[in-house]
Every structure is written in structure tokens, then in C-alpha cells.
Amino acid sequence: MKTKVALVKGGYTGEAEVSFKSAAFVYSQIDKDKYDVYPITISLDSWFYEDEQGAKHEIDRQDFSLELAGNKVTFDVAFIIIHGVPGEDGRLQGYFDMIGLPYTSCTALTSALTMNKGYTKAIVQDIPELNVAKSVLLFKEHRPVSVDMVTEKLSLPIFVKPNAGGSSIGMSKVSEWSALKQALDNAYDAENTGYQVLVEEFVTGREFSQGIYRDAKGELQVLPATEVRTTREFFDYEAKYTPGLTEEITPADLNTEQKERADRLIKEIYIRLNCKGMVRIDFFIENNTDKFFFIEINTVPGQTAQSFIPQQVRASGRTETAFYGELIEAAMGE
CATH class of the missing domain: 3.30.470.20 (ATP-grasp fold, B domain)
Structure with missing residues (x-):
């Protein structure tokens, strides 16, 4: 009997686009003689499996199962390929831990x-x-004084990036202090990254x-x-x-x-x-x-x-x- 693999893709950030491409490649490479692979999309709107005819089947979040042709499908393992929230920050891992489903990524705490x-x-x-690299970690409460906190502690050039982001979204290199505020704004406002910013000296x-x-x-x-x-x-x-x-x-x-x-x-x-x-x-x-x-x-x-x-x-x-x-x-x- 083949192992049933949930190939989990999508996510809640702009990295979902990359996740779909990654999942398509992984799906093409997994040995289908050994594994039954079900691509599962997780988005803010819904969690679903899309069959070969394009019909969407909602995931039952009580146990991460789905119903196909009147039969309940459960999985042996989840292959997580979501970059960013909720597949890389521990949320999905914690959920899988609670329902007892093994997964391929780091634990909830490490994630x-x-x-x-x-x-x-x-x-x-x-x-x-x-x-x-020498750095300054900024939180939401620091935003009004973040420019001063950076200029007091670091030397140019510097990198400014969301502390919890990925794919270099919201990231800037700053070589002149006049560009710092805009770079900080871009990093603070990056989607679903928690309003935290890391500023590092350039190596x-x-x-x-x-x-x-x-x-x-x-x-x-x-x-x-x-x-x-x-x-x-x-x-x-x-x-x-x-x-x-x-x-x-x-x-x-x-x-x-x-x-x-x-x-x-x-x-x-x-x-x-x-x-x-x-x-x-x-x-x-x-x-x-x-x-x-x-x-x-x-x-x-x-x-x-x-x-x-x-x-x-x-x-x-x-x-x-x-x-x-x-x-x-x-x-x-x-």
C-alpha cells in the first residue's frame, strides 16, 4: 500500500507564488510508484485539494482529511512547501503536532x-x-524613533529587512542616511511579517x-x-x-x-x-x-x-x- 503524502503549498504571504512553483516541481519529482501525492492548498480563504478535473475538495481541519467519492482520505505524512506564514513560522507544525501527523520540516519551536x-x-x-554582522532589532513600538536608533549604533552601508520575512521581500540596501526612513517603512509594512525590522551592517x-x-x-x-x-x-x-x-x-x-x-x-x-x-x-x-x-x-x-x-x-x-x-x-x- 502506498504512503499517502499531503504536499502542502500556498500560504498567507506574497511568497505563495513561489510556493506554488516549488510544489509543482516537487510533485513532478516524487516517486509515484511509492507515494500517493495530494497537493493541498492553504490560503486565508480556504484549505482544499483540487482534483485532476479542477474540482475543489475542502480539507476537514479536525484531522486534516478530505472526502473523495464518498471515501475519507487521511494522510501518513505532510510535505510542507509553504514559504513564510503559516508553513515556515511554526503555526502549521503546531497544528500537525496536535493531530499527530508527521511532517518534513523543522518542529514548531525551531520554525x-x-x-x-x-x-x-x-x-x-x-x-x-x-x-x-553588527545589527539593531526594531519592534513596532520603536518605529517613531527607529531612524535615530539605527544611526546611533550602526555605520553605512547597511541592510534593512523584515525580521520575519522571506524571499528578500521588503529588503533594502542603504548607502545614504537620507534613504533610511523609506527603507524602514518598506520593511515594517511587508505583509504578514510582524512589524519587526532587522538592520545589519554590510559585510x-x-x-x-x-x-x-x-x-x-x-x-x-x-x-x-x-x-x-x-x-x-x-x-x-x-x-x-x-x-x-x-x-x-x-x-x-x-x-x-x-x-x-x-x-x-x-x-x-x-x-x-x-x-x-x-x-x-x-x-x-x-x-x-x-x-x-x-x-x-x-x-x-x-x-x-x-x-x-x-x-x-x-x-x-x-x-x-x-x-x-x-x-x-x-x-x-x-
Whole structure:
């Protein structure tokens, strides 16, 4: 009997568009001989399964089931592919915990913590050999005085971004103080990000993104790193999703010591944050000093054919089909 997989997509933010693309790719790659896969859309309006004829079937939120042709369908595991709220911030994970449905992502606590960039940095900053950029964390109550709080503590250039956002939505690089207020407004007002803003000093260096996951045997597997080179000022939403604006080199050109150090630190970050499933960690290697600077962690990374994780899976000699199967089996075996 095949394992029934709920492929959960959509969400409550602007990242839903990316989620649908990721889910379509994951669906195309999962082994249908082993798994019955049901794409489930979660939106503010409804939770539903859309069958091949285009008919929508509402999800019963009492137990995350649906009725098809008079039969009740329940799931063995949820493959979460929602970027942002509610699939990356712990809300959906907490719901699945309450109804006893295994899922492929980090736990509710880890998801909620890592969605908050400022809190995450506080947890990882004492890891040996790991550095974090000097920063200021702003809350809704700070908004009237946020410009002064930033100018008093940080030096230009700086990055301004929603503390709980993703896909670089609402993110700005500020090189002149005159542009700071507008950048703060953009970050505060980003949809469903909690009115918190993280402002960080700019680190000059090479930017990398690297995946790690726990396989079906419980072993940590670090994927090859990707180096990101963009023609934009920084890796913003347009650079991420507009073809031709960014060069992505997988595997990255790292020397032996840099590769071993990055792999070691990424494992320690995964362990320190008590991660599950696959995550992606972004970091800089600073020019001149060669120091490793943690940027952020993404607990539901993009999964289009061009996304970092699929690139890294292929570079490691694996297939996406085998990789997604491992994530499903690991989730069910915990």
C-alpha cells in the first residue's frame, strides 16, 4: 500500500507564488510508484485539494482529511512547501503536532525561532569560528524613533529587512542616511511579517547558500555550497527570481579549508537550532579576513528546478526523486 503524502503549498504571504512553483516541481519529482501525492492548498480563504478535473475538495481541519467519492482520505505524512506564514513560522507544525501527523520540516519551536532573524542570531553567535554582522532589532513600538536608533549604533552601508520575512521581500540596501526612513517603512509594512525590522551592517565578501538535511538513517548530510554572484546591488527578490540577473555556481569554488569549515559550521548551526528535515543556510566569507559570517537560515527553502537545493542535490550525485523520498521516510521514521 502506498504512503499517502499531503504536499502542502500556498500560504498567507506574497511568497505563495513561489510556493506554488516549488510544489509543482516537487510533485513532478516524487516517486509515484511509492507515494500517493495530494497537493493541498492553504490560503486565508480556504484549505482544499483540487482534483485532476479542477474540482475543489475542502480539507476537514479536525484531522486534516478530505472526502473523495464518498471515501475519507487521511494522510501518513505532510510535505510542507509553504514559504513564510503559516508553513515556515511554526503555526502549521503546531497544528500537525496536535493531530499527530508527521511532517518534513523543522518542529514548531525551531520554525518559530528561526523565522525571527534577530533571535536566531542570538542563539548561534557564540558558535566558535562563526561571526554575525553588527545589527539593531526594531519592534513596532520603536518605529517613531527607529531612524535615530539605527544611526546611533550602526555605520553605512547597511541592510534593512523584515525580521520575519522571506524571499528578500521588503529588503533594502542603504548607502545614504537620507534613504533610511523609506527603507524602514518598506520593511515594517511587508505583509504578514510582524512589524519587526532587522538592520545589519554590510559585510563585504562572497555570498554562499548551502543545504543540509537529516537522511532516513538519521545521519546529517551536507550538500555542496552554491556561490551567488548578482548584477544587482544585493540578492533581492528580482535577483532571486528574474533569469539572467544572478550567476549561481554549484558547487562553489571553495578551497579545502573553507569547504571543511563551512560544512562543520553548517552542521553545528543545524544541531544548535535543533533542526529537522532540509534547511538552507546563507553565509558570507568576508573579503580580506576570510571569516565566516552567518546571514540567515531558511527552514522551507525553495524547490523549483533552478532553486539552490535541487542544484546542490544534483551536484552531490543524487536525484531529486531519491532526495524527496529520503525526506519523506525520515519524517515518518521520527
